[in-house]
Amino acid sequence: QVEDSMMDVYDFVYEEVRRNTSSFRRHELTAIHEAFLCCGKYSPFGDTTNVENKTCPPSQVHDEGQDCLREIQDFLKKHMDFVFSLLGIAIGFTVYGMILTSFLWFSIHFSSNLYRKGKYILR
Numbered sequence: 540q541v542e543d544s545m546m547d548v549y550d551f552v553y554e555e556v557r558r559n560t561s562s563f564r565r566h567e568l569t570a571i572h573e574a575f576l577c578c579g580k581y582s583p584f585g586d587t588t589n590v591e592n593k594t595c596p597p598s599q600v601h602d603e604g605q606d607c608l609r610e611i612q613d614f615l616k617k618h619m620d621f622v623f624s625l626l627g628i629a630i631g632f633t634v635y636g637m638i639l640t641s642f643l644w645f646s647i648h649f650s651s652n653l654y655r656k657g658k659y660i661l662r
Contacts, residue, residue: 542615546608553580553607556594568594577610 549571555564572578578595 541619542612545611545615549580549607549611565594572607575607575610575614577607579606580608581606 552564552568552571556568572595
């Protein structure tokens with residue numbers, strides 16, 4: 540859902556800039572392009588060059604493979620993989636801690652049986 544939301548926001552801002560040359564939306568789109576190091580999006584109609592010329596850094600205007608939708612997907616996938624790895628490690632430590640805590644609880648609970656020093660009977 541995060542990926543879809545970010546791509547929807549990008550599409551919305553991109554289309555607003557394409558339809559209307561609002562300076563606020565143009566600054567937002569420029570900030571997105573600079574943050575993700577991408578420029579524009581692929582359009583089968585080919586009418587995106589005007590927007591890209593206004594909002595992309597000069598070094599990225601005509602770079603191939605800099606489709607922002609793809610860059611946003613790759614960026615989120617990489618960072619979500621990292622988050623899931625950290626979450627897995629945290630869950631592992633939590634389960635490990637719960638097992639250790641249960642052993643501690645059982646040893647405290649049954650402590651009367653642990654102090655048998657000198658009470659063993661040999662047969």
